Amino acid sequence: MRYAFYPGCSMEATARDFGASTRAVLAALDVQIEEIPDWSCCGSTPAHRTNTALAVALPAFNLCKARDMGAPVMTACAACYSRLRAANHKLRSAATERERVGRILGASYDGSVPVHHLLDVLANHVGVEAIRRSVARPLAGLRVACYYGCLLSRPPEVVAFDDAEHPECMDQIVAALGASPVDWPYKTECCGAGLSITNPDVVCRLSHRILTMARQAGADCVTVACPLCQLNLDMRQADAVKRYGPLPATPVPFVTQLIGLALGLPPKELALGALMVPAGKLFSGVRA
Amino acid sequence: MNENRDSNPTVAPIVWRGPEFLREVEARSGARVSACLQCHKCSTGCPVAREADLYPSQMMRMILLGQAEELLASSGIWLCASCEACTTRCPMAIDIAGVMDALRILAVERKAQLGDAHGHHFNRAFLASVRRHGRVFEMGMMTAYKLRTRDLFSDVDKAPKLLLKGKLPLVPKRSRSARKVREIFRRADADQEGKP
Numbered sequence: 001m002r003y004a005f006y007p008g009c010s011m012e013a014t015a016r017d018f019g020a021s022t023r024a025v026l027a028a029l030d031v032q033i034e035e036i037p038d039w040s041c042c043g044s045t046p047a048h049r050t051n052t053a054l055a056v057a058l059p060a061f062n063l064c065k066a067r068d069m070g071a072p073v074m075t076a077c078a079a080c081y082s083r084l085r086a087a088n089h090k091l092r093s094a095a096t097e098r099e100r101v102g103r104i105l106g107a108s109y110d111g112s113v114p115v116h117h118l119l120d121v122l123a124n125h126v127g128v129e130a131i132r133r134s135v136a137r138p139l140a141g142l143r144v145a146c147y148y149g150c151l152l153s154r155p156p157e158v159v160a161f162d163d164a165e166h167p168e169c170m171d172q173i174v175a176a177l178g179a180s181p182v183d184w185p186y187k188t189e190c191c192g193a194g195l196s197i198t199n200p201d202v203v204c205r206l207s208h209r210i211l212t213m214a215r216q217a218g219a220d221c222v223t224v225a226c227p228l229c230q231l232n233l234d235m236r237q238a239d240a241v242k243r244y245g246p247l248p249a250t251p252v253p254f255v256t257q258l259i260g261l262a263l264g265l266p267p268k269e270l271a272l273g274a275l276m277v278p279a280g281k282l283f284s285g286v287r288a
Numbered sequence: 289m290n291e292n293r294d295s296n297p298t299v300a301p302i303v304w305r306g307p308e309f310l311r312e313v314e315a316r317s318g319a320r321v322s323a324c325l326q327c328h329k330c331s332t333g334c335p336v337a338r339e340a341d342l343y344p345s346q347m348m349r350m351i352l353l354g355q356a357e358e359l360l361a362s363s364g365i366w367l368c369a370s371c372e373a374c375t376t377r378c379p380m381a382i383d384i385a386g387v388m389d390a391l392r393i394l395a396v397e398r399k400a401q402l403g404d405a406h407g408h409h410f411n412r413a414f415l416a417s418v419r420r421h422g423r424v425f426e427m428g429m430m431t432a433y434k435l436r437t438r439d440l441f442s443d444v445d446k447a448p449k450l451l452l453k454g455k456l457p458l459v460p461k462r463s464r465s466a467r468k469v470r471e472i473f474r475r476a477d478a479d480q481e482g483k484p
Contacts (some may be wrong), residue, residue, distance in 0.1 A: 009424040010424075012457070013426050014450065017455075037464075038463055038465040040423060040463040041422065041423045044414070046411035046415050047418075048370070049392050049407070050393065050396075050412075052393070053476040054415075054472070054476035054480075057475075057476050104476055104479060150372055151372070154372035154373065154376045164376055165376075190335040190369055190373065192335070192369055193369045195407075197443070199367060199407075200443065274453045274454060274455060276449065
């Protein structure tokens with residue numbers, strides 16, 4: 001398996017732990033990735049909220065580069081994934097969009113380069129069974145709330161590789177690691193996403209609801225596959241608790257960090273120390 | 289005359305200001321707003337409905353009635369988190385999140401008095417960073433945002449924590465495509481302004 005890898009800006013900064021653990025886990029599972037050369041930002045939420053042409057042209061620019069690599073694109077960031085898929089969707093459905101983007105890029109692109117999210121690759125290309133067979137240290141006894149957020153599952157006609165209202169691929173992966181995914185209703189509730197900087201109060205309220213529900217469902221931690229969900233639930237957890245009421249400290253590891261630990265990779269390689277709410281205690285049994 | 293009744297907005301006479309605004313929003317978003325049947329499913333699932341001044345279903349109605357001025361000055365259009373729950377669940381397949389994009393773009397374009405300018409300043413700071421480096425440089429972007437909003441002290445405790453965790457690089461990681469990205473910005477801006 002070989003993919004053109006689109007890291008996205010946050011993988012090298014606020015989600016460097018996601019970046020490190022993604023690379024480590026893919027290497028351990030024999031998935032080859034090659035970074036798209038000279039990739040640039042997908043425009044993220046600010047682009048589509050500001051200029052619809054820009055919102056398609058920035059992803060298309062990167063997808064053109066990937067086309068020359070002759071491999072499907074994979075990204076781990078849920079926001080990048082959403083923007084790359086949305087651009088493809090628009091370009092495939094409207095000739096006017098193809099003309100406009102062709103004019104802006106000075107190159108033609110028809111939206112045909114396949115784009116996969118890391119979870120799609122892990123659950124459906126590598127396969128849950130193959131992951132199960134690779135587990136060296138099962139995460140037995142760990143109760144995990146799998147939190148998908150918005151952009152991995154919505155809207156289904158753009159991103160769908162799982163059910164829009166009740167996705168399960170992350171739960172299946174977590175179960176394959178020997179941990180116990182909890183059955184809970186807030187898998188796809190919004191954490192406030194890009195409002196993190198502009199309206200932190202709203203983000204704290206929404207994150208607090210999600211963490212509260214995860215705890216009520218009996219989870220020890222919440223696992224995610226989106227840099228922004230992680231930042232909101234982890235970095236803003238202290239503020240959320242201060243404002244909306246006490247909660248036991250709830251670690252928010254990336255799913256790739258859980259996978260890495262179960263595969264027996266050293267915690268340092270997975271940048272576990274970069275989490276704000278420390279996760280060490282969760283795995284005391286694992287390391288022994 | 290019953291004064292109470294006249295001052296109650298729920299029974300105020302409906303004022304229709306013509307179809308222009310509806311058609312403009314539909315053209316911009318590609319969404320068929322006129323199909324809205326006021327089921328309120330969007331509002332029920334909206335994560336920020338509690339804080340917003342208008343529910344999404346109310347916004348759909350206001351578009352149909354041509355109430356551009358009130359709508360473009362709403363804070364709710366900026367509180368929308370683009371979570372796409374409304375778009376996913378609309379029984380009439382209206383891309384409501386796409387309509388929100390169109391409303392924000394129109395509000396800025398028509399120089400409306402923004403109901404909440406934070407989102408606009410954030411977008412500008414973010415995109416300026418991408419335009420300059422080809423990628424987002426968080427430290428520079430946050431500084432620009434804080435200067436724009438003159439809100440220098442919120443979240444000051446976060447930067448040291450992120451720095452300590454190695455999550456806030458001090459120098460930008462420039463994309464070697466930065467020059468090309470700048471050209472894409474220039475042409476996309478010209479396209480939006482209707483220039484060749």
